Amino acid sequence: MGVDYYSLLQVSRTATDDDLKKAYRKLAMKWHPDKNPTNKKQAEAKFKEISEAYEVLSDPQKRAIYDQYGEEGLKGQVPPPPDGSGVGGGGGATFFSSGGGPTSFRFNPRSADDIFAEFFGFSSGGGGGPAGMRTSSRSFGGGMFGGDDIFGSFGGDRTAMNAGGPRKAAPIERALPCSLEELYKGTTKKMKISREIADASGKTLPVEEILTIDIKPGWKKGTKITFPEKGNEQPNLIPSDLIFIIDEKPHSTFTRDGNDLVVTKKIPLAEALTGCTINLTTLDGRTLSIPINNVVHPDYEEVVRGEGMPLPKEPSRRGNLRIKFNIKFPARLNADQKSGIKRLLGSSY
Structure with missing residues (x-):
């Protein structure tokens, strides 16, 4: 059988789709490398194993092959059936479609980060939207895990998820450097962002927007300016809030x-x-x-x-x-x- 994906996800062999989702959510959050900075190498390996197990078991086609032939079947090492039907080996496992004809299958595991991004609705590192504004929280210098519970920062997102409604993507934070003169007198800054929006048919297209930020006199380092739902639009996902955080440049005198x-x-x-x-x-x-x-x-x-x-x-x-x-x-x-x-x-x- 090789790797036991059911044991990795800590579920039974009769686990439903909901069981798999709950198990993956719990384990992915526990073993994500960003949550384990002192144990990153082991966490990365565990995170990859969990993601691969979820990818296989959440896909009925892959799960059927795994249940019958094990990990070797996914890698194309299935012996030909005794009656000679089907084709084994050669780097691709063969199974039969509902119409009775053979269908070639080859399993190429996806990136663990891609699986995580698809499941949670945002990227865990560097990918995402077009240049200028990514859906990744790392793109703006903020850690993905601000506390012990990632969903605590989503503004009630856990309830929406459990209820089956659209989830809200994690907020995107970006530093906004200001001189001491600007914070003394107040000023207006124009910020150009690039993001993707969805049209009526659900297709996404890139757009550029200019955001106006009014800096009030006396604002301090750490002051936050929030633009609600200015992240990328995706199906079944409420866009991220874009948050600019005031940073103070050093001054030559004061x-x-x-x-x-x-x-x-x-x-x-x-x-x-x-x-x-x-x-x-x-x-x-x-x-x-x-x-x-x-x-x-x-x-x-x-x-x-x-x-x-x-x-x-x-x-x-x-x-x-x-x-x-x-x-x-x-x-x-x-x-x-x-x-x-x-x-x-x-x-x-």
Whole structure:
């Protein structure tokens, strides 16, 4: 018999189509390589075996040959019947169609990823739609398994599946890099996507669309913008939601800390002790001149209220600008400088 496909799927030899689907769904989710990052090689082998078993047993023609001749029959190693009818060997198994005539059959297992994609309605890696927007979650940098249960992120998809209704494909996520200036002032971005849509007859054709994304002032890294059902259209499948996730580009002057902006300025020791003025250009192009009148010690911060990032829910209000300091000490002092400093500062200690 060779490989026991029924044992691999943990079903009986009388298993129905529904039994096979339930078994494959459970085992494919358990052994998918993306769910087993620390045991990937073994998981890939197991995932391939499970997929091949499901492909054979879910196809009545392949299952009939397997039940009669085993794995060897699928590979074309069936001996000719005793009465001489049919043709065995030669790389193709032979069986008889309902009309009594011989039909040549050759089993070429499909890719485990293709079987998984067909079953769940999306690709587990790299394939799918046309360039620019794939149905694969990996195409947009997001892992396929965001949690322990893939169906938990489908928005009630499990209920629809159990009820026999159309399933919704997993959401597609894509990073949307924005400069700090864009997140400060707000902006509009146009994104061109390519996807497939179905016509009235069910045939799919590629189309290009322009999506408009309004970036609001103060939005933070991780903010999500969702375009419902903008994935590829396929029969019996609700298209994926397309989700853009705000990412923040590094800035040459400022870093962001919540709603605050932080900048570090390098000043000499003399200015740290006697005071100075810090000149800055804001993210919206204004020039600020900030007098520093306090003695600047290594942990000192000058806080300018209301000059940080806009608050996302109240753009008229802003966080703070926090100025940190990197004090430049002299490399060496001569005798006169040392005595002068002692004379000036001695009484302060």
